[in-house]
Amino acid sequence: MTPILILLALTQKSSSPKVFELIEPSETVVIQAYVKAPELTARDRAAWFVLGRSLLKGTWDFTAQKLRDYGSQAGTKPEVVVMPDFMRIQVVVPNDALSLGGDLVLSLLNRPSLTDEDVTAAIDEAKDDRRPPWIEAIDPYNKDFDKLSVNDVRILWTRAFQPSNLSFVVGGRIKQGEGTAEIAKRMAQWKPQRVVRARADIPPRPLVATGSSVSIHYLSGAPFSFSTPNTAARLLAVFALGVGKDATLWREVRERLALSYLQFVLLWPTVEGWVPTFVVARSAEGGEKEGSVSTTIRDALITDIDHWNEESLLRAQAMAEAAFVRNLSSSPIWLDSDGPMTGSLVDRCAWRGYLELVGSGTLDEKTLLSAMTNVDVEQLKVAAKSLLDECRVGWIPGTPTR
Amino acid sequence: MAGLAASPSLDQKAVLDNGAIVYTANVPTTNVFYLQLFLAIPRNLEGADLRHFMEHLIAKGQNKDLDAKLEARGITLTAETLHDGVRFGMEGPSEAVSAAVSALSELLVAPRLVSEEIEKEAKIMAQEEIVRPWSARLIAKLWESAFGTDGRDPFGSLESVRSQDLQALQATFESLMSNCTVSVSVVGDISERPVFEMVSNVVGARAKPADIDAPRVPLEVSIEQSVPDAKGRARGVACESLGKKNTLASLAAAFGLAAEVPGASIAYTPGPRGGVVAIIHPNRSGLDRVDTLIDAYSDQIATNGQATLLDWIDGLEKSPRERARTYSQTLPGESFFRIEDVRLRASRMESADIVSALDEFRAGKCYSAAGGGK
Numbered sequence: 158m159t160p161i162l163i164l165l166a167l168t169q170k171s172s173s174p175k176v177f178e179l180i181e182p183s184e185t186v187v188i189q190a191y192v193k194a195p196e197l198t199a200r201d202r203a204a205w206f207v208l209g210r211s212l213l214k215g216t217w218d219f220t221a222q223k224l225r226d227y228g229s230q231a232g233t234k235p236e237v238v239v240m241p242d243f244m245r246i247q248v249v250v251p252n253d254a255l256s257l258g259g260d261l262v263l264s265l266l267n268r269p270s271l272t273d274e275d276v277t278a279a280i281d282e283a284k285d286d287r288r289p290p291w292i293e294a295i296d297p298y299n300k301d302f303d304k305l306s307v308n309d310v311r312i313l314w315t316r317a318f319q320p321s322n323l324s325f326v327v328g329g330r331i332k333q334g335e336g337t338a339e340i341a342k343r344m345a346q347w348k349p350q351r352v353v354r355a356r357a358d359i360p361p362r363p364l365v366a367t368g369s370s371v372s373i374h375y376l377s378g379a380p381f382s383f384s385t386p387n388t389a390a391r392l393l394a395v396f397a398l399g400v401g402k403d404a405t406l407w408r409e410v411r412e413r414l415a416l417s418y419l420q421f422v423l424l425w426p427t428v429e430g431w432v433p434t435f436v437v438a439r440s441a442e443g444g445e446k447e448g449s450v451s452t453t454i455r456d457a458l459i460t461d462i463d464h465w466n467e468e469s470l471l472r473a474q475a476m477a478e479a480a481f482v483r484n485l486s487s488s489p490i491w492l493d494s495d496g497p498m499t500g501s502l503v504d505r506c507a508w509r510g511y512l513e514l515v516g517s518g519t520l521d522e523k524t525l526l527s528a529m530t531n532v533d534v535e536q537l538k539v540a541a542k543s544l545l546d547e548c549r550v551g552w553i554p555g556t557p558t559r
Numbered sequence: 560m561a562g563l564a565a566s567p568s569l570d571q572k573a574v575l576d577n578g579a580i581v582y583t584a585n586v587p588t589t590n591v592f593y594l595q596l597f598l599a600i601p602r603n604l605e606g607a608d609l610r611h612f613m614e615h616l617i618a619k620g621q622n623k624d625l626d627a628k629l630e631a632r633g634i635t636l637t638a639e640t641l642h643d644g645v646r647f648g649m650e651g652p653s654e655a656v657s658a659a660v661s662a663l664s665e666l667l668v669a670p671r672l673v674s675e676e677i678e679k680e681a682k683i684m685a686q687e688e689i690v691r692p693w694s695a696r697l698i699a700k701l702w703e704s705a706f707g708t709d710g711r712d713p714f715g716s717l718e719s720v721r722s723q724d725l726q727a728l729q730a731t732f733e734s735l736m737s738n739c740t741v742s743v744s745v746v747g748d749i750s751e752r753p754v755f756e757m758v759s760n761v762v763g764a765r766a767k768p769a770d771i772d773a774p775r776v777p778l779e780v781s782i783e784q785s786v787p788d789a790k791g792r793a794r795g796v797a798c799e800s801l802g803k804k805n806t807l808a809s810l811a812a813a814f815g816l817a818a819e820v821p822g823a824s825i826a827y828t829p830g831p832r833g834g835v836v837a838i839i840h841p842n843r844s845g846l847d848r849v850d851t852l853i854d855a856y857s858d859q860i861a862t863n864g865q866a867t868l869l870d871w872i873d874g875l876e877k878s879p880r881e882r883a884r885t886y887s888q889t890l891p892g893e894s895f896f897r898i899e900d901v902r903l904r905a906s907r908m909e910s911a912d913i914v915s916a917l918d919e920f921r922a923g924k925c926y927s928a929a930g931g932g933k
Contacts, residue, residue: 232870285842287790289692370689370788401635402626415679418687440689468631475633483591483650485635 173344174320176337177513179328179506185231185249186329187506188258188336190266191514192244193322193428195313198358202241203300204313207279209239211310212246214275216264228261230254233503235261238493241296242428243514244317245493245507252330255339262325263343266318276307287368291438292494294373294553295425297364315350324513328506364553372441372555374451376458376548380430383517389528390540395422395433395489397465397473398458398541400480404473409457410437416450423489423497430515433489433544441555451552455545462541470534477529481522572886572896575759577767580742582886583755586879592649592656592747593880595887596666598739599644599831601772602709606731611640611715613732615680616670618647625665632658640713642702642830643772644739646887650880653748660745660757667741667765669732674725681720688714693930694839696789698826700928701835704784705797706775709833738768740890746883774799775833780926789930792846793826795837796919796926801829801885802896807868807905808916809836814871815864815913816920819852820845831890838920843929850921861913865905872902 179187194205213235215221228235233249246265250258284302287293327336367373381391399406399422410420419438424431437454441447480488480497488497492507512520532540572582600610618638619625629636634651647666649659691714702710723731741762745754777797798806806829813825813836822845826837840846852860875881876898889896919925 287841289690291690401630403630411683412679415682416686418683419690438690439686468627472627472630475631479633479635479651483633483652486637487635 173341174323174325175513176325176327176340177509178331178333178336179326179502179509180331180333181329181502183329183502184252185233185502186252186255186258186327186331187503188248188250188255188262189326189328189506189510190246190262191324191326191510192246192266192317193514194242194244195316195322197242197361198355199299199301199361200304200309200358201313201355202298202361203283203302203305204309205241205244205317206239206300207276207283207302207305208310208313208317209237209244210279210283211271211276212237212265212269214279215270215272217268217270218264219261224261224265227257235265237265238495240426240493241298245510247503249503255327255331255335259339259343263340263347266323267347269314271307271311271314273307276310279310280305288494290367290369290371290553290555291373291419291436294364294367294375294436295423295434295494297375297551297553298361299364309355312353312355315353316355318350319352320344320347324510326506326510326513328502328509367441367553367555370441370555370558371438372447372552374437374439374454374552376435376451376455376545376550378433378544378549379547380427380432382430382515383512383520383525385430387540389525390532390536391433391544392525393470393473393477393529393532393537394541394544395424396476396480397469397537398422398544399435400476400485400487400489401472404476405458405461406435409461410454414453414457416454421487421489423491426492426511428514433548435548441557443554443557447554448552451550455548455550459542459545462538465534465538465541467534470532470537473537474529478526481526572889573755573759575763577763577765578740578770579762579765580740580889581755581758581762582742582744582746583749583751583758584746584879584882585749585751586746587748589748589879590653591879592651592653592659592745592749593883594649594656594659595744595883596647596663597644597742597887598646598736599742599772599890600735600739602643602711603771604735604738606735608711608715608719609728609731610645610735611713612680612684612720613670613735614638614640614645615684616672616676616732617645617666619670620662620665621668621671625662629658629662634659634662636662640715641888642710642713642828642834643832643888646884648884656745656747656749656754657757660754660761663743663758663761667736667762669729669736672725672729672732677720677725677728681717684717684720688717693789693791693841694793694826696786697791697793697839697928697930698795698828698835698837700784700786701793701795701837701926702828704781704926704928705777705795705835706833707778709775737766738771740768740770741765742887742889744883744887746879746886772832775830777833780924783927783929785931786928787931790843791839791841792843792927792929793837793839794846794849794920794922794925794927795826795835796916798834798836800831800834800889802901802904804904804908804912805916806834806836807901808908808912809919810871811861811864811868811905811908811913812916812920813838813864814867815860815862816849816852816917818863818867819856819860820848829888831888835926853917853921857914857917858910860917861910865908865910865913868905869902872898872905876902
């Protein structure tokens with residue numbers, strides 16, 4: 158009998174979501190839940206976005222107002238961040254309200270109302286919500302909200318919001334094990350949802366126009382995480398190529414070629430790892446020649462690498478340190494689509510949560526910076542060229558103004 | 560100590576003999592410094608609409624290698640043009656603060672112009688124009704409504720750039736730079752006294768400019784202005800500088816309203832000689848409920864708005880970056896401006912003051928701009 162009981166215990170334990178604790182002195186406690194998206198069709202992509210918007214409109218336990226009131230006591234409203242392949246649901250509560258935070262998060266995950274009215278409102282809001290074209294272009298797939306039904310959103314919830322897709326981070330002034338215990342207690346009450354099969358649909362369709370007078374040219378690389386070999390050199394190459402006004406991207410694309418005012422590099426977080434993405438926004442010109450600008454950009458970046466020297470290396474290392482230690486405003490380390498990571502408790506929890514999502518485990522910034530100081534010029538050049546060679550080069554045209 | 564009108568004590572501003580303002584404050588354990596340089600350039604000076612273009616060129620440094628020198632030390636340089644002048648920001652590791660102070664001398668002189676560079680930079684500015692956020696376009700329109708030519712868009716005019724020859728442009732830049740008042744704030748993990756002296760030596764050597772600027776006078780409210788290449792809607796009111804009671808009341812009102820309208824946010828564009836407080840929304844219909852909210856909940860909105868305002872002011876004090884920015888954008892006449900005094904004034908405001916300010920955000924009473932898009 159005993160071996161069977163042990164097997165059952167292991168099975169139960171392995172279906173419990175992982176909980177990671179970040180214990181540090183703070184007046185608040187941050188609770189973040191991560192939900193991995195299942196494979197998404199074209200319709201699902203829109204539904205995923207709407208689902209994120211719908212959650213905060215109310216659950217079976219808390220109205221939207223109550224979610225806002227209870228969840229804002231620490232000065233930060235509850236938030237749902239929707240990325241193309243994962244979602245982050247977050248509540249920040251005062252120190253002594255961990256239990257309330259647990260209630261709120263688990264209610265959002267397991268018992269959202271998703272009423273007809275709420276989801277319809279979320280669809281309407283999503284249609285109006287237009288981020289700048291240089292952000293939309295980073296995830297260059299269409300989201301067709303017009304073809305979406307309320308049921309599509311509910312069905313996606315049943316598929317995605319399963320314990321096996323979840324992980325958690327609890328950060329702040331908590332005792333060791335307290336966050337884990339709180340989540341485990343709630344998960345024991347989890348009401349499983351029957352997974353409903355979605356309607357047949359086509360794969361996601363690429364974005365074919367920005368819908369503005371801005372064209373976006375991009376280079377999108379291969380995803381990597383901190384468990385990928387050669388991470389330090391690769392990461393340093395991102396800084397050398399694209400971070401700062403003495404980086405290749407600025408010097409070549411803006412200063413020498415005068416192609417753009419706005420150009421930047423970011424590490425776009427996906428469940429496969431960070432995708433190094435170079436973005437250049439410029440006025441739409443129309444015509445066949447415009448498409449070749451992306452290639453011109455890539456060629457300019459590659460050519461510049463041959464001129465790198467010890468100064469280029471030292472500058473990249475200095476910029477990397479600025480990003481990890483001093484919250485550099487042009488840091489390429491993004492945890493979502495809102496911009497670079499900062500030093501806040503919320504972002505440090507999100508860093509932890511994201512690393513676990515991609516299977517990197519814990520990573521100390523000091524270790525990473527130290528590894529980057531051990532990269533030499535030749536290694537940097539090789540990593541940069543390799544990174545660019547792997548890039549998919551593309552553009553999303555805007556509409557020229559007359 | 561050359562050019563010092565009054566000996567400063569720690570965490571205070573000093574006004575030098577030539578009108579330059581220097582502020583330093585030590586915030587230990589951050590291991591970072593934030594330096595803000597503000598060049599207050601009178602808006603009625605000839606060529607003032609070229610400030611933005613000038614900012615692009617100054618930021619490169621005298622030998623076009625300023626960013627390379629700074630970034631090698633882990634220092635980043637940002638630049639922006641505001642309604643009352645040009646602001647440069649540097650931040651970096653504490654041990655590199657002297658490199659940042661040395662760089663000030665490159666930012667205090669007119670750039671040396673080369674014609675190929677002018678055309679190239681004009682192209683880049685044209686690209687900048689197309690990526691301007693919709694909110695910035697709406698706010699620029701509110702400023703024009705509120706202050707007319709005194710509220711001209713600091714983005715400036717590319718036609719002005721292209722219409723001048725090299726010599727005339729150089730002369731204009733020399734004039735703008737010699738007629739500006741300089742203000743420098745350095746906040747962070749620094750040794751205050753040596754940093755103060757270094758900064759004073761750099762900025763104290765300049766000749767004193769004539770003070771030819773004056774406070775802005777708001778115009779009568781006009782009909783809503785349309786902004787074709789923007790979206791959403793903005794409602795704004797004119798205000799004075801940050802420390803004034805009417806500005807604080809308007810801010811509290813705007814904070815309170817923005818909290819009640821999902822999707823709304825506040826935009827505060829200060830100017831030492833007058834600014835604008837606005838609520839903005841990405842949808843044209845997003846602010847339609849404002850008047851109804853004021854009718855029904857003015858007391859509650861005022862209370863909540865005041866609490867948010869106090870939190871915001873606390874943020875200015877606590878964040879070394881924001882503190883440096885706030886202190887850099889004051890005038891010689893406000894040398895005793897202190898954020899904690901502003902907070903005290905804000906906390907002592909009566910609800911009636913904020914309710915009265917709320918009233919000014921009603922349709923037809925405030926300046927309004929709407930995007931031509933959806």
